[in-house]
Amino acid sequence: MDKRVRNGKTTYLARWRDDAGRQRKKAFDRKVDADRYLKEIEADLLRGQYVDPTDRTTVIEYARVWAAGRVHRPTTARRVAGQIEKHIAGTSLGNRRLAAVLPSEVQAWAAGRAKVLSPTTLRNLVGLLRSIYAAAVLDRLVGRSPVVRVSLPAAHRERIVPLTVREVVLLVSAMPDRNRAMVVTQAGLGLRIGELLGLRRVDIDFDRQTVRVEFQIAPASKVRSEPKTRRSRRTVPLPQVVADALTNHLGKYPAAEDGTLFTTRFGAAYSHNYYGTVIFRTAVRRAGLPSTVTSHDLRHHYASVLLAQGESVVAVAERLGHENANLVLSTYGHLMPDSEARTRKAIDDAWSCAPDVPQDEGHNP
Template sequence: MTWVVRWRDPGGSQRKKAFTRLVEAKRFAAAVEADMARGQYVDASNPITVVDYARQWAASRPHRPTTARRTAGLIENHIASTRLGRRRLTELKPSEVQGWASDRATVLAPATVRSLVGLLRSVYGAAVLDRIVPSSPVVRISLPRVDRPRVVPLTVVEVRALAEAMPARYRAMVITQAGLGLRIGELLALRVDDVDFLRRTVRIEYQFTSGSKVRSEPKTPRSRRTIPAPRVVLQSLAEHLAAHPAGADGTVFTTTAGTPLGHMYYGHQLFRRAVAAAGLPAGTTSHDLRHHFASLLLAAGESIIAVAERLGHEDASLILSTYGHLMPDSEDRTRRAVDAAWDDGAFSCAPDVPHGLRSPFSH
């Protein structure tokens, strides 16, 4: 005998499911009724696949163009092309997610695997809110450890050598990026109006995203900032503008045709050639000029909060995790702080204790 449970889902559609045992039918009916009452009902027969829902999720997100392209690339290359992507969203198990993550770890860097799993976690988080699945299978996933190499910042001598190795028209770009800690997109979008020679500041208002020469908002709200401009930067900018006037739209750094530079031209052609000519490590990129800037501030005793503000970082803790080993040694400050508190004459030492080893608790 077959027992059939019939019910209407929250959308009003008629549903049914057959069972060979009455006890199972009753148990299922009670579970459906309870889920409906709690507002947690999900349709287990929903045919949507993981990749189809991931695409819908990505399309609905307010991503910046660069983030949207990166997200789409992860979905198409590492979800759509795998068995996991073809699975129904409601059927995926944690063990399948773990197998998928382990497989991706064989072809991707550890940090990228973490980003990929984080993306899938967000997709399933949205699916839970949409009541397509009752819970997320992206739980307790073992991931490869990310070993971040310590930052070895460029020295002033190396930055000077790098600037000298650049074509004369673009030398000020190296000095400006190193002296203000700019992202490459912020450097390329810099306008004359952003530079206040009188107040000695540079205002970051825009950036060029990769592949675009249209100004857009900076990476994050904190990326819009005013940076104190050091003398070396202002002098370099003044000399540059005297020799190479700004573009028609006020862009400071332009090609010989007067148009803004692109990421690829500056970062992959000009910069790489200069790195080789200056004898710097082959992996050196324009981002290393931001590391140089941060390391100089930390060496001078600037707080991590101030460094984060200058760099336009949302989270000051990233400064500590990235550059903590470059901060001035605090051992002597620790000793002085404790000695100053104890060296107030409140304690006397027993005469039989050798000098230098006296106990502060001996009277």
């Protein structure tokens, strides 16, 4: 440590070598502060937790580098990049030095985002920032993450009210003839819209009564890509009502040369926006259904029908292509039929063959 006196003012220079062997220094007005700082630096170096105090990397600079290095599917990469640019770069947090951000600043940032985002979207965004800082800790750009104990508004998920069979039929009738089988197929197989648009003729096995979900068409694309998750690649039972609709559809509108099952009149695959926003939304209005209804409600319809018929939660999760049954329970648990009667019957049946059960005659033991 060096002591310097300039213009009558004494300063103490704490000197050390960083983990790369470079000479570093920092000035303090008091010797005790310089000593304490050096001890902290030495301890961090020994633990392998040294952070360069001169690093000027900003939050947005590191966030972009972090996102570029992630192994994401194209759709996920676009979504993450969009969140970073809109909700980090576009805020005061983005230009802050990565290592200088305080928990209170993260809280203020989250409160600001809460004014423009739903509670669920905000939680996902805070989770993204938490992941970015977790990586920064590993890269030793920060000593600890400031994304801790962030107070967020409660997320109240509205209960799903699934479409009835009658409402789905009304929707089918309101669709252009070329698109009617698409509604029946999505409602009868529980497909995501991308999976519906990506279906090929070869995926339909009328003999074995199965449909293989192998690909999807992602938003802003007309090219097939891998499904959303590993579990999304699945085989789904083909109900007769769907088989009949597909047979009728193929008789009128043969599959495209590449096997695409549902095509425009020009033989091209549908885009998410054109089918979901233009065609589907128009049919919803014609059918007199709530304007909030989207093609995803047909997937909810599928799940609700299976649960109402006593299909297990695990089986429903597999049919929908979910990673586990927890999402099915949290999303559709309120739709499961009342099990009280089944519980009573199970106990009564088990005791039906037992001898008469002694009744209480008022004797104390």
